[in-house]
Amino acid sequence: MHCAMKVGIVGLGLIGGSMAIDLKRKGFAQKVVGVEADPVNAAAAKQIGLVDEIVTLDECVAESDVVVLAVPVGAAVKLLSKVLDAYQAAQAQPSQAGPDQARAEDKVVIDVCSTKEMLADSVKYHPCRRQYVATHPMAGTEYSGPWAAMPGLFDGHACIICDAQESSSKAVRKIEALYDALNMRAIYMNSSNHDVHTAYVSHISHVTSFALALTVLDKEKDEKHIFDLASGGFSSTVRLAKSNPDMWVPILTQNRDNVLHVMDTYIEKMNAFRQAIAEGDEEAIRGLIDEANRIRRIIR
Amino acid sequence: MHCAMKVGIVGLGLIGGSMAIDLKRKGFAQKVVGVEADPVNAAAAKQIGLVDEIVTLDECVAESDVVVLAVPVGAAVKLLSKVLDAYQAAQAQPSQAGPDQARAEDKVVIDVCSTKEMLADSVKYHPCRRQYVATHPMAGTEYSGPWAAMPGLFDGHACIICDAQESSSKAVRKIEALYDALNMRAIYMNSSNHDVHTAYVSHISHVTSFALALTVLDKEKDEKHIFDLASGGFSSTVRLAKSNPDMWVPILTQNRDNVLHVMDTYIEKMNAFRQAIAEGDEEAIRGLIDEANRIRRIIR
Numbered sequence: 001m002h003c004a005m006k007v008g009i010v011g012l013g014l015i016g017g018s019m020a021i022d023l024k025r026k027g028f029a030q031k032v033v034g035v036e037a038d039p040v041n042a043a044a045a046k047q048i049g050l051v052d053e054i055v056t057l058d059e060c061v062a063e064s065d066v067v068v069l070a071v072p073v074g075a076a077v078k079l080l081s082k083v084l085d086a087y088q089a090a091q092a093q094p095s096q097a098g099p100d101q102a103r104a105e106d107k108v109v110i111d112v113c114s115t116k117e118m119l120a121d122s123v124k125y126h127p128c129r130r131q132y133v134a135t136h137p138m139a140g141t142e143y144s145g146p147w148a149a150m151p152g153l154f155d156g157h158a159c160i161i162c163d164a165q166e167s168s169s170k171a172v173r174k175i176e177a178l179y180d181a182l183n184m185r186a187i188y189m190n191s192s193n194h195d196v197h198t199a200y201v202s203h204i205s206h207v208t209s210f211a212l213a214l215t216v217l218d219k220e221k222d223e224k225h226i227f228d229l230a231s232g233g234f235s236s237t238v239r240l241a242k243s244n245p246d247m248w249v250p251i252l253t254q255n256r257d258n259v260l261h262v263m264d265t266y267i268e269k270m271n272a273f274r275q276a277i278a279e280g281d282e283e284a285i286r287g288l289i290d291e292a293n294r295i296r297r298i299i300r
Numbered sequence: 301m302h303c304a305m306k307v308g309i310v311g312l313g314l315i316g317g318s319m320a321i322d323l324k325r326k327g328f329a330q331k332v333v334g335v336e337a338d339p340v341n342a343a344a345a346k347q348i349g350l351v352d353e354i355v356t357l358d359e360c361v362a363e364s365d366v367v368v369l370a371v372p373v374g375a376a377v378k379l380l381s382k383v384l385d386a387y388q389a390a391q392a393q394p395s396q397a398g399p400d401q402a403r404a405e406d407k408v409v410i411d412v413c414s415t416k417e418m419l420a421d422s423v424k425y426h427p428c429r430r431q432y433v434a435t436h437p438m439a440g441t442e443y444s445g446p447w448a449a450m451p452g453l454f455d456g457h458a459c460i461i462c463d464a465q466e467s468s469s470k471a472v473r474k475i476e477a478l479y480d481a482l483n484m485r486a487i488y489m490n491s492s493n494h495d496v497h498t499a500y501v502s503h504i505s506h507v508t509s510f511a512l513a514l515t516v517l518d519k520e521k522d523e524k525h526i527f528d529l530a531s532g533g534f535s536s537t538v539r540l541a542k543s544n545p546d547m548w549v550p551i552l553t554q555n556r557d558n559v560l561h562v563m564d565t566y567i568e569k570m571n572a573f574r575q576a577i578a579e580g581d582e583e584a585i586r587g588l589i590d591e592a593n594r595i596r597r598i599i600r
Contacts, residue, residue, distance in 0.1 A: 138530075140532070142533070200516055201516060201529040202531060205537035207570070207573055208508050211566060211573055214588065215500075215562060215569050217595065219565055225497050225500075226595075228458045228487055229458065230501055231457060231502060232441070233440065233539075233540050234502055235599050236536040236540075238599060239533075240533050240537060243593075245590055249585050253577070256577055260574065260578055261519075262515060263573070267574070269511040269514040269515050270563065273507055274560065274563050274564075278556070278560055280556065285548075285553065289545035290545055291514060291517070292517075293542060295541050298526050298527050298530075299526070299539075
């Protein structure tokens with residue numbers, strides 16, 4: 001089956017572009033077509049050679065065994081219903097699939113977004129819900145666009161598969177094989193837990209990084225000082241502040257309650273630190289740092 | 301002069317050990333002796349071969365043309381006076397220096413600490429003040445101890461030289477040559493400005509990273525989830541939370557006022573973010589992220 005797979009990728013940015021590269025390179029996809037709304041990005045993706053062809057969304061859905069929605073989560077919510085609607089329409093017609101193409105009811109669409117509950121809710125009662133697999137490959141960089149795509153981006157990272165019981169087992173197996181080709185390890189949870197855990201481990205670190213950048217840009221008016229004095233420590237802490245608002249505005253609004261909850265805990269911890277420093281309480285500062293150091297055991 | 305230089309390093313951790321490696325390797329030092337209070341670290345430094353010899357502080361000061369105080373800033377304040385006292389005592393005696401050794405009045409002591417004002421104040425009126433050069437090489441990792449020492453740690457980074465006018469120009473030139481051997485570029489400012497700018501650019505990123513680790517450890521009780529869900533973004537943002545309290549407690553207490561000032565701005569920015577998210581105000585969130593993105597132009 002793999003050697004005949006056609007993959008369509010909607011959104012040829014960092015994630016979509018990197019998938020296009022590796023799914024072809026690892027032999028999972030025989031052909032990769034791409035859909036890209038931004039004409040500059042589309043031209044760049046073609047020039048870089050990320051995909052075999054740039055097509056329209058309709059062509060992509062008609063032609064592909066697997067469609068990957070690699071767009072910001074706001075756009076993904078709209079596109080997901082469209083793709084499932086197209087699957088439904090195709091199944092109502094006599095089969096027009098070629099001999100090497102999956103039948104309409106065997107086609108699968110996945111998303112790769114960082115928030116899941118709103119997507120899951122949006123197609124909960126769609127007749128073709130079982131052809132959708134919700135996935136979140138936990139890999140990325142702070143860069144975006146087709147230029148940011150790179151081979152090996154996913155290598156060795158985890159991929160969360162959400163609500164697998166809502167998808168057909170055939171669809172899930174196909175997508176497990178796709179992520180296996182990318183050398184990712186699958187983790188399973190429901191959408192709601194996904195959104196809680198990613199708020200705790202991923203979304204908060206973006207917010208703290210944005211706030212750090214805002215602080216340093218506010219306090220340190222002399223940009224040359226920032227450049228000169230930024231050692232590796234500051235650079236790595238502020239790195240995520242380069243992240244694209246098109247991606248992060250919908251994540252932070254869709255996952256609002258979980259993000260607010262973890263931000264409140266974060267602000268509490270900052271205030272505890274502030275008080276210990278203000279009081280010159282060395283034992284309290286040491287206690288907080290000792291406690292924070294526990295992260296050493298978990299993150300290498 | 302360089303080929304005959306003897307360097308004594310007090311504190312064979314990440315910074316002291318890495319200096320020992322490169323000052324020898326680059327030919328700046330003919331001989332490097334080390335002082336290390338912790339017996340395990342001393343034995344390790346010897347075994348790794350960081351220094352030619354482990355000696356006492358008195359031997360180190362007597363024997364070395366340049367003494368580097370590479371200890372946490374609390375200990376450095378105490379040791380700096382001791383070293384200058386020893387210089388003073390030696391100058392009161394007839395010269396016992398060997399033919400290849402600097403005269404007592406040509407010896408130089410430097411520190412490499414992240415806060416400067418308290419050190420500067422502590423020796424302001426010392427008769428041998430001009431033999432001290434205050435320096436801050438802006439390089440490091442989140443690891444500590446002699447095992448963390450590595451060649452090339454300083455390569456290409458900035459080194460701040462503080463209050464150069466308080467040191468003899470001969471001493472400053474010698475230390476400029478030392479940092480030049482480490483391939484660092486010198487930046488000059490006074491101690492007070494140093495402490496303001498490092499609070500803004502360096503110290504705050506450690507505090508935010510400690511707070512992030514505390515938050516995630518508090519909210520995400522399942523350590524396996526932290527490990528599984530930590531993509532590169534979280535890992536790099538939380539990296540500094542592994543930093544050693546022995547180093548950071550004195551920095552945060554000695555630079556208290558500057559650190560509190562920047563923390564207050566940081567907490568304001570977090571609250572602005574929190575409000576925008578709570579209100580679901582997408583334009584406000586986008587505005588904050590756009591503003592934070594300006595850091596792209598400064599930090600590659």
